[in-house]
Amino acid sequence: MAKAIMLQGTGSDVGKTILVAGLCRLAANRGLAVRPFKPQNMSNNAAVSDDGGEIGRAQWLQALACRTPSSVHMNPVLLKPQSEIGSQVIVQGKVFGSAKGRDYQRLKPQLLDAVLQSYEATAEGADLVIVEGAGSPAEINLRAGDIANMGFATRADVPVVLVGDIDRGGVIASLVGTHAILSDEDRRMITGYIINKFRGDISLFSEGVDAIGGFTGWPCFGIVPWLSSARKLPAEDSVVLERLTRSAKGALKVAVPVLPRIANFDDLDPLMAEPAIELCFVRSGEALPADAGLVILPGSKSTIADLRDLKAEGWDRQIIAHHRRGGRVIGICGGYQMLGRKVLDPLRIEGDTAEIDGLGLLDVETEMAPEKTVRNSTAISGEYAVALSGYEIHLGLTQGSDCQRPAVIIDGRPDGAISGDGLTMGTYLHGLFTSDTYRAKLLESFGISGGGTNYRQSVDAALDELSVELEKSLSADWLARLFG
Incomplete structure (x- = not known):
């Protein structure tokens, strides 16, 4: 043993x-x-x-x-x-x-x-x-x-x-x-x-x-x-997220409404590590920054409950106003579901609500279903034709006319949707922003060059930095006994 x-x-x-x-x-x-x-x-x-x-x-x-x-x-x-x-x-x-x-x-x-x-x-x-x-x-x-x-x-x-x-x-x-x-x-x-x-x-x-x-x-x-290197690693839970307000100043301001049941928010870590991006976490009682170029709705463990809370904060009206000003919106997984016309839950999988109106920025509807999709995936961006890799964890089937413009092609099948005006996009693919090339293309679409730092390499380097710091601070005798 x-x-x-x-x-x-x-x-x-x-x-x-x-x-x-x-x-x-x-x-x-x-x-x-x-x-x-x-x-x-x-x-x-x-x-x-x-x-x-x-x-x-x-x-x-x-x-x-x-x-x-x-x-x-x-x-x-x-x-x-x-x-x-x-x-x-x-x-x-x-x-x-x-x-x-x-x-x-x-x-x-x-x-x-x-x-x-x-x-x-x-x-x-x-x-x-x-x-x-x-x-x-x-x-x-x-x-x-x-x-x-x-x-x-x-x-x-x-x-x-x-x-x-x-x-x-x-x-x-x-x-x-x-x-x-x-x-x-x-x-x-x-x-x-x-x-x-x-x-x-x-x-x-x-x-x-x-x-x-x-x-x-x-x-x-x-x-x-x-440990300074810990800041470069993905956070485990929302306790850490609660302490974050924004990353350093950057050419592109990205606003993220922090909903109570936010899930898989490490999707945002590559954006936080990108020098050209200023990531702003918007808390309850705060308004979305009017000068944000992009709003991201991340994943949710309970789409309907978080959509209800998003509306209670007035963020739905602010996101729609942002879109009318020509602002971009990206939804990942539960955030993608919120961007459609409706979310239906006839089997009451998420609770007592059978139907709720979405933001209507995508011409799609989602119906919750008991079968859960869990898989690692490779994909191609429908916007920029660059390679992606990530994973899917979700309930529900999303359909509608905007799905004819898929956000990504996952393992050869279309996924997600892009609005007719090109300003709103949603996908079930977690890990979208991990692609250095995708982030560089996203910044280019805002007229910003120089993005696409090697995120995966930076995480691996941070783990090595972490090990060096621990070796210096932990008892050499204890480490020798532990490692045998």
């Missing part, structure tokens, strides 16, 4: 995902066959794995860090929050059902066998498996039936390293408090801790390390500074 270590956090968003990705790349650079694993993830940022199922986008990135194909077994349980009906539950890449919070707590013990099966499949042939927890083991009210943290670690006998976030404050109390409230069985699983997101002179925290050791007996495996 492969060696394994599990990173758990004193809370959510302490940086576990980035630390796992960096350790994966560091191990891969040392020649180890390393694999990522996360028993349970909650995120609407999903990816299509190389074996054809849905996993968290973070585990897809971690597999990239390992330089290994991604698999549904790397994230056997994925929860995708929806409106009204709780979360969609994905098990080993396929839809298992939907469950509200209390129902899911009863369901978790049934999923443990699948989690352990996937862990064994991930570990097969590997030298090292680096496991990421979810939330915090200190949530002892959720310990019964747990599959995400100590419930998994104790069953799979995987030692744990606790990660504390010093940037949010109270890191000593969070580590010592976690030690205090864990059961003896769970506490024994923890081998040490890492302090993450430190700013300033690390030597000033030496007394903090002594205090934590005095209360817990745990060794410190390193104090990791604020």
